[in-house]
Amino acid sequence: MSIFDEIKKKLSHEFIDIVEWLDNTNDTIVHRFERYQNEIKNNAQLIVREGQTAVFINEGQLADVFKPGTYTLNTQNLPILTTLKGWKYGFDSPFKAEVYFVNTRLFTDEKWGTKNPFMLSDDRFGLVEIRAFGTYSFRINDPGKFIVDVVGTDGNFTNYEINEHLKSLIVTRFTDTVGEANLPIELYAANTSELSETCQEVMQPEFNRVGIELERFYIENVSMPEELKKEIFEYSRLDKLDMGKLAQFKAAKAMELAAKNEGGTAGAGMGMGMGFVLAQQMGGLMGQPGTQPFGGQTTQQPQAPPPMPAQVSYFYAVNGQQLGPVSFDKLKELFASRTINRDSLIWKQGMANWTVLKEIEELKSFLGGNTPPPLPTA
Template identity: 80%
Template sequence: MGLFDEIKKKLSHEFIDIVEWLDNTDNTIVHRFERYQNEIKNGAKLIVREGQAAVFVSEGRLADVFTPGTYDLETKNLPILATLKGWKYGFNSPFKAEVYFVNTHLFTDEKWGTKNAVILSDERFGLTEIRAFGTYSFRISDPGKFVVDVVGTDGHFTNFEVNEHLKSLIATKFTDTIGEANLPIEMYASNATELSETCREVMQPEFDRVGIELERFYIENVSMPEDLKKEIMEYSRLDKLDMGKLAQFKAAKAMEAAAKNEGGTAGAGMGMGMGFVLAQQMGGMMNPGMLGAQKGAQQPQAAAVPPPMPTAVTYYYAVNGAQQGPVTVDALRNLFASRTVNKDSLVWKQGMDGWKALKDVEELKSFLGGSTPPPLPTS
């Protein structure tokens, strides 16, 4: 290569006429414009496209920031750089400055998550662990501050690099926010939208410190250990149940289980008793006049009328300070056997002047056991 060609090559690198950057990626946040010895020709044209900002740095200090548009780089539109360089009367020679193009468009669908479980204290379940993950969107709101405080001298800065910093910040602020929210453990998942917005507001000042705007923040899932989830589901079901109906249901199931107990005489007797009752009820429904036909043959003019059925005695009882019932004596006996009620549980039936402990009601003392039958009569 001849001397003339070498000089021509050097001059072509030194005297750059156009300063611009065409982004062909989707993850670059900052790109440093490269040229020989950082020299830019006086009067060169700067092109900043939509979604970009151009940051000039001179000798490690922030000089000028250009928003979208086309500029002729002269003293009048480089006021800070001109002050730093000490140009009092303009300049005609090339000048040195680093130019960083900053992507200011919205970066979306960035992932975040808690690396470790977050420990919370719940009034009902004690210390619990949760994990969470989601997405967020951000944009560079102050290109100059971002280049100086975050990028430094990195010539090609991507969203992967900034995400490593942001995810740690998000996890820390998320933990603080949900700790201060003091919600019941099961409410975090059902209030994800409100909690997401609160987290965004809490995190934004920290993002502002480095020139970033947290545009959107989403909590997509809040998870907890499976055993805790099952416990919460059981608790929620019990909270919605009618305890009186639940007691009746348990009593009915206990009677059914006793009737199926083929090895015990009590179960067999109960099964026979239930069978007789059902048979009588079904017989009465199928042919209510049959009994009158059999017993009233001598009085055909008057239909036989059975005596009224005896009214079953029912009791109300108290569980955890709440009134339950009414239930029959047999059902109350089963509740006593299943320890739903005990000898000190309060009971009441129609005709009693007030609530009494089960052990003080004469017809219920048989629940307590220890009853001795009278002696057999002598022949």
């Protein structure tokens, strides 16, 4: 080997480049490796660390992609770039190519939320407005596609730049999914885990289209106006309470409050009278006799009539959808108008399962043609 070959070999080793990127930020997704005129010397060392991917772009066209590891850049390790540049017999001089390092780590605790309330239709409360917010996590699972479809020529692509697009996508898909779920309005806040999983499944194909994996999606809160919350609470309580007893209790409390608020001599008499009526009312409720206010002699007070029976409400199914509740008379009208028929599914409180109309005793009168049972034998 001549002295010139030795000098050439020594110089070639001294000028071997190191292509690498050390991420000192928390929000950089893509970083372009800057070189003078984008020239990289033959046999340069490419170092790709864990949580990174290196992507080579040649004249705007996607070339080679490198996963974590150390590589010597030559025709063997750059097969696509070699084909694009037409290096049939290898190369010795520096070559031009853009190198993008893609951060493939998991980006966590990203916020999303509905900027404006959106409308839902509920069978009992009509059109209602709700809001929602939560968090999500994502990572880049196809760096080449992500650079081509999203990053373009941006030399320093940050988390903030993609988040605005992802938030809009999430809100759009979330509102569509919630609207199609057709759940009772009070169940949205109580089933956030199930809704989160469903929304993630719906959104994942949209994320994959640009090379992103939606790792986690969480709905932290579904909120609604305070007036609607009060209506839902009242409805749930009334559905569980005995309406007759509730009416008696409220009447007793109202009389007690009126007796306390009366003033003066006339007020004292009125208060005593109201207290006496209250004693009679409570005595009837408790099954105890009332007392005379002055004579000290106990007399049996006439028993108050029992409370009016609570009206039965029925739910019914039409075309696979649950509707109601409606009263007995309304259900009869629906049967007469052929909205429902003898085989329609009906449910009311106390029934274990949905049952066809013709098998429910009190609804058999809808069918007509009823005949009395046979007379008992002597």
